[in-house]
Amino acid sequence: MNTPFIRNHQYNLIKKQVGLLQHACNNGADPKVIEAAQYSAQSKILDAFPSATKPQQEMLEKIVTLRKTEEFQHYLQSLEQYLEEFPSVSGKQITKLFPKNKKLKTPHVNDIDYRFISYLGWVDIATNKLFLVYHLNGQLAGIQGRYTPAKKGICFLCNGIGDIALFSAITKSKPANASPDYYKAIGNYICMDSHACNKRITDVSVLEKFLQEVLY
Structure with missing residues (x-):
């Protein structure tokens, strides 16, 4: 076997x-x-x-x-x-990751070859948001944020050159004495085409670090 x-x-x-x-x-x-x-x-x-x-x-x-x-x-x-497949996910699982997004558009999960992805990523042009889903520390995790298309450049995930966007995600952590209006956003340039990015990425440590910074 x-x-x-x-x-x-x-x-x-x-x-x-x-x-x-x-x-x-x-x-x-x-x-x-x-x-x-x-x-x-x-x-x-x-x-x-x-x-x-x-x-x-x-x-x-x-x-x-x-x-x-x-x-x-x-x-x-x-x-x-x-090849070890990225654990398949359902539309329902993805929806649970983003409970505040009532009009969430999920990708066609049944059309994905899970052998060839390190993360699940997609953009929603209508809301100008980019989404990332990954299995972090054994659990399914997801983040979302605004994106601003840029000229061709280097993606922080795959280090490849292509069509990128500045992706900004708001962190969940807050200082102890922070005001109710406090927020902090973390931004990085990322491939607009997650399929192309998944074909180039050779190290997931940067992705995991980014997710940790946003989620915890």
Whole structure:
């Protein structure tokens, strides 16, 4: 039985390292350069799986044996069966996360391939709001905030360049002696297209930190 152990962001990291190594091999790089690229790719991939079992490590380490384009493709395809799905969510679960939003428009959750997402994100143009849903500390968590479209730039979640927006979310925490009108907003530039962002994100620590700052 194949036990899933690769999360979407980890798979994206593997794809990134595969791309770098494949580029070195396909462009006739010096053997020493290829060897250095192999070592770098293997190290970064293994570092992303500190809890991997011995068989899992051996599977991931096969990247150093690859040379041809079809071998790289087969390697990535062989890992897809080990992808750990983002726990599926229902529209009802999402609605419970945002009880004050009476006209909440939820995404089409049945159309999502949960193997290839690290978070669930969507925009509601009518209300000018952006929503993020993630499994934080074992529980489903969601935040919402206003967004202001910007020019192409770097997303704080995936570090990719694309169409971004300034996303501002109001934190729930307040100082002990704060007035009733007190509020604090935290803003970051994020991809408008969560699908593209999910294909690029290689580290969820920034996302988790942002959620922690907003929710607690």
